Each structure stands twice: as C-alpha cells, then as structure tokens.
Amino acid sequence: MKEISFRTNIFIGENSLDRLMKITSEKVFIVTDPFIEQSGMMKEVTNRLENKDNDYFIFSDIVPDPPIETVAAGVKAIQEFGPGIMIAIGGGSAIDAAKAMKDFSIKLSPHQQAIKFIAIPTTSGTGTEVTSFSVITDEVNQVKHPLVADSLLPDEAILDTTLVKSVPASVTADTGMDVLTHAIEAYVSTNANDFSDAFAEKAVQLIFDYLPRCYKDGNDLEAREKVHHASCLAGMAFNMVGLGVNHSIAHVCGAQFHIPHGRMNALLLTTVIEYNAEIQGFSAGGQSFAAKKYAQLAKIVGFPATNSRIGVNSLIKHINQLKKELHLPVNLRACGITKEKLLASIGKISEAALIDGCTPTNPRKPTTKDIESIVEKIL
Known part of the structure; x- marks a missing residue:
C-alpha cells in the first residue's frame, strides 16, 4: 500500500x-x-x-x-x-x-x-x-x-x-533544464506511478512548448506562467517518487566545478538517458524498463516513437535541439573544465554520487565505473 x-x-x-x-x-x-x-x-x-x-x-x-x-x-x-x-x-x-x-x-x-x-x-x-x-x-x-x-x-x-518575468535569459535556460530533468527522472524512477507520470508528462510538454519562448522574450507572460507551472508540476512528481543518477552526479559536479545546478543537469541529461536505456555505447539493448518509459514519454510529447530505440533517440534529439536553442554549453570543456581537472576529481565524484540520496530510485543500479563513464562522456 x-x-x-x-x-x-x-x-x-x-x-x-x-x-x-x-x-x-x-x-x-x-x-x-x-x-x-x-x-x-x-x-x-x-x-x-x-x-x-x-x-x-x-x-x-x-x-x-x-x-x-x-x-x-x-x-x-x-x-x-x-x-x-x-x-x-x-x-x-x-x-x-x-x-x-x-x-x-x-x-x-x-x-x-x-x-x-x-x-x-x-x-x-x-x-x-x-x-x-x-x-x-x-x-x-x-x-x-x-x-x-x-x-x-x-x-x-x-x-x-x-x-519571474525579469529573470535573465541564461538563468531561464539553466532553471528550465532543471525542470525538464526533474520531470524525466521522475518518469523513469523505480517508484513511478500513474499520478507522478501525469505530473511529469505535463511538465515535459510545457517545457518543450514554452521554454524557448521564455528564453527569447522574458516579457512573454503566458510562456513565463506555463514554465512556472511546469516547475511546480515536476516538483510534485519527483517529490512523490524521487529522482535518479542525473541529479546524484550533478550535486557532486556542481559543487566540485562551480557549475550552476540546472546547467550541470543539462550537460548530463542525454548521456544519462542513454545509460538508463542501455543503448548507444552502454549496451546493445534498448528494451529496458527505462527505454520503454522514455519512448512512451517521447510519443506523448509528439516525437517519433514507433519502437523503444526510435523513441529514446527521438527524445535525445529533441533535448539536444532544445539545448541548442537555449545556447547551453555542450560539454564540460565549454564550462572551462579540463581533462586533467576532471581526472583529478572523478574518483571523488563517483563515490559521492553512488551514496547520494537520489541514486536509489534510478532505474538502473550504477557502479563506480558506470558513473565515471557517464562523466567522461560529457567532457
């Protein structure tokens, strides 16, 4: 019960x-x-x-x-x-x-x-x-x-x-991607249910529809309102069912490298989706619980999703397009993090991420090597 x-x-x-x-x-x-x-x-x-x-x-x-x-x-x-x-x-x-x-x-x-x-x-x-x-x-x-x-x-x-109408465009982008990450992680949480899914689905739809408008014109009050509501809906979703390893890594990397939380989540998001879905370099699968949920989400939002692999790739493609529209950095190097600096911290990052409170509800149980691989892929 x-x-x-x-x-x-x-x-x-x-x-x-x-x-x-x-x-x-x-x-x-x-x-x-x-x-x-x-x-x-x-x-x-x-x-x-x-x-x-x-x-x-x-x-x-x-x-x-x-x-x-x-x-x-x-x-x-x-x-x-x-x-x-x-x-x-x-x-x-x-x-x-x-x-x-x-x-x-x-x-x-x-x-x-x-x-x-x-x-x-x-x-x-x-x-x-x-x-x-x-x-x-x-x-x-x-x-x-x-x-x-x-x-x-x-x-x-x-x-x-x-x-929220005076929030700078760069902050709008960072915080908006935090909303998207909250909703997507809640959607594939091991505790996800019909109620949390409903909140997460609506939040994702609102972000894809209205975040670019907010970013381009802060005085667009309709877009501001929709993104503000999306943030609350995503919060209600993950408060019910938890988050995942995206946030676990972001907590550590954000503190270690002084990167804004939403931006750090955005850097990780598509790589974590690939890891959880067990496709594109992490496995030859694509039929995992997470892959099916990601594909279901893609279909609900209106992206191509005739099977799990297509749905996951479609979701990843549209997230990358959104990040491009928001002029977000594509990797850690673009945030000023060198390979040497990353390698010096990666052991500490993986250890802390594994014991973070968001990790237990991730759909795939990560290892230290998994965490290191995810972080290395976003360098």
Missing part, C-alpha cells in the same frame, strides 16, 4: 501575492537574498504585510548553494525573533536554506511554537516550493548534501508570474 498526499496549498494566477494580505498580527521571518531584498520584489511582499499589525524580520544573507554556516546563522536569528510565520522568497537557494533553517530550529527547540512556512519562488526550476527536499552545501569538502523529510514541505506556495 502506498499513500499519495499533497500538503502544500498552491496559489496561482493574477494577484496571487494578495494571499499575504490575509496575514495579520504575526511575527514574520523572511528569508531571501541581497538582490531580492534591494529590488521591488521584496516590496511586493512587505507592502502586503504592513498595515496589518505584522512585525517582520528580513534575513538576506543567502548566497547560491547555501552553505551550512548560513543555515546556522538563520537558525540563530529564528530563535531570537520567534516567528509564527516564515516566508521564503527567491530561487532554490533561498527556499532550500529556509527549509533547513526552520527544520533545524524546531529540532533544537522542540517546545517553540509551530512556524507556518510560505514559499514564493522567483525562478522556474527547482520546484522546491512543493517538495520535501533541501540541498545544503559543505564548502570545505565541496559536497552538496540533499536533505529529505516531510517536515521540509512548505505549507503554502505562491506562484506569481510577475516575479
């Missing part, structure tokens, strides 16, 4: 930020980054909290790939302020850090009041506003640690399209 539940209430559509105007007489702890704090986006939040007898504190020390030290500082600030509500506004880094801060704060002070958590994403990529995942970085050892617990799930998510 399996239980499927959705704890996060999602607010979408025009003026969805007005949900904040229902907050009255509360102490509100806001987690964000310096750019958001100084921009008009923060005013969109604070203006709705003012004149409602609310007291708020802004913690804005968030940096990309938030380190453990930042989380610790946030925990201390929470305990000193004593909020009843936490609002995280920003990209995945801000929301992930807020999740960890809230969780550790409650564990350290179990008798403190419950904190309601509202997530407001300003990028369309992580889906973290609806997941029980958080990724925190150990800067000393250059490793990203995924945290997984139901207590990390936000109580509410607000998807306001106006907050």
Whole structure:
C-alpha cells in the first residue's frame, strides 16, 4: 500500500501575492537574498504585510548553494525573533536554506511554537516550493548534501508570474533544464506511478512548448506562467517518487566545478538517458524498463516513437535541439573544465554520487565505473 498526499496549498494566477494580505498580527521571518531584498520584489511582499499589525524580520544573507554556516546563522536569528510565520522568497537557494533553517530550529527547540512556512519562488526550476527536499552545501569538502523529510514541505506556495518575468535569459535556460530533468527522472524512477507520470508528462510538454519562448522574450507572460507551472508540476512528481543518477552526479559536479545546478543537469541529461536505456555505447539493448518509459514519454510529447530505440533517440534529439536553442554549453570543456581537472576529481565524484540520496530510485543500479563513464562522456 502506498499513500499519495499533497500538503502544500498552491496559489496561482493574477494577484496571487494578495494571499499575504490575509496575514495579520504575526511575527514574520523572511528569508531571501541581497538582490531580492534591494529590488521591488521584496516590496511586493512587505507592502502586503504592513498595515496589518505584522512585525517582520528580513534575513538576506543567502548566497547560491547555501552553505551550512548560513543555515546556522538563520537558525540563530529564528530563535531570537520567534516567528509564527516564515516566508521564503527567491530561487532554490533561498527556499532550500529556509527549509533547513526552520527544520533545524524546531529540532533544537522542540517546545517553540509551530512556524507556518510560505514559499514564493522567483525562478522556474527547482520546484522546491512543493517538495520535501533541501540541498545544503559543505564548502570545505565541496559536497552538496540533499536533505529529505516531510517536515521540509512548505505549507503554502505562491506562484506569481510577475516575479519571474525579469529573470535573465541564461538563468531561464539553466532553471528550465532543471525542470525538464526533474520531470524525466521522475518518469523513469523505480517508484513511478500513474499520478507522478501525469505530473511529469505535463511538465515535459510545457517545457518543450514554452521554454524557448521564455528564453527569447522574458516579457512573454503566458510562456513565463506555463514554465512556472511546469516547475511546480515536476516538483510534485519527483517529490512523490524521487529522482535518479542525473541529479546524484550533478550535486557532486556542481559543487566540485562551480557549475550552476540546472546547467550541470543539462550537460548530463542525454548521456544519462542513454545509460538508463542501455543503448548507444552502454549496451546493445534498448528494451529496458527505462527505454520503454522514455519512448512512451517521447510519443506523448509528439516525437517519433514507433519502437523503444526510435523513441529514446527521438527524445535525445529533441533535448539536444532544445539545448541548442537555449545556447547551453555542450560539454564540460565549454564550462572551462579540463581533462586533467576532471581526472583529478572523478574518483571523488563517483563515490559521492553512488551514496547520494537520489541514486536509489534510478532505474538502473550504477557502479563506480558506470558513473565515471557517464562523466567522461560529457567532457
């Protein structure tokens, strides 16, 4: 028996930020980054909290790939302020850090009041506003640690399209490919089911249809909205069933080589598909569980898929076309990573990827040699 539940209430559509105007007489702890704090986006939040007898504190020390030290500082600030509500506004880094801060704060002070958590994403990529995942970085050892617990799930998510229209094209490309990777990995997860498949299929369709439009014109609000929704749908899919080795490797390589998470996922995606499907250099097969699922996904999206091999190759072809449209790098060398630098780190990468929390639900059980082969192929 399996239980499927959705704890996060999602607010979408025009003026969805007005949900904040229902907050009255509360102490509100806001987690964000310096750019958001100084921009008009923060005013969109604070203006709705003012004149409602609310007291708020802004913690804005968030940096990309938030380190453990930042989380610790946030925990201390929470305990000193004593909020009843936490609002995280920003990209995945801000929301992930807020999740960890809230969780550790409650564990350290179990008798403190419950904190309601509202997530407001300003990028369309992580889906973290609806997941029980958080990724925190150990800067000393250059490793990203995924945290997984139901207590990390936000109580509410607000998807306001106006907050993502100013995202730069390069970030739109990186985060959009993260969405696609989330959806595809959830689709072939060993835990995949009809419900997760439905979310993943829709997310993939929306990304192929609307991500190029977002990239070309950030003011295309219809495209922005569709990609923002795709991010949330993909998050709901993988939160149910997990991810795979694409993310396992990306967590390690991203921390090791300082490559944005979505871009690292994009570099790996087609090679991981080839590996999981057991075709094109990894095996002469093509009839694996993953191959059939990839082909099924290709057919649903409208790509040629008269058999598994054609479907897998078709999906790979269209992903590569999408990456080209988004002007994404084609390999690690294009990101400034030399062969010498890769070889010096590949042992550490493979070891860490094997024990990453995303690996167990990958459709094919990888070995150290498999991980090394995947990484070497994207050099």
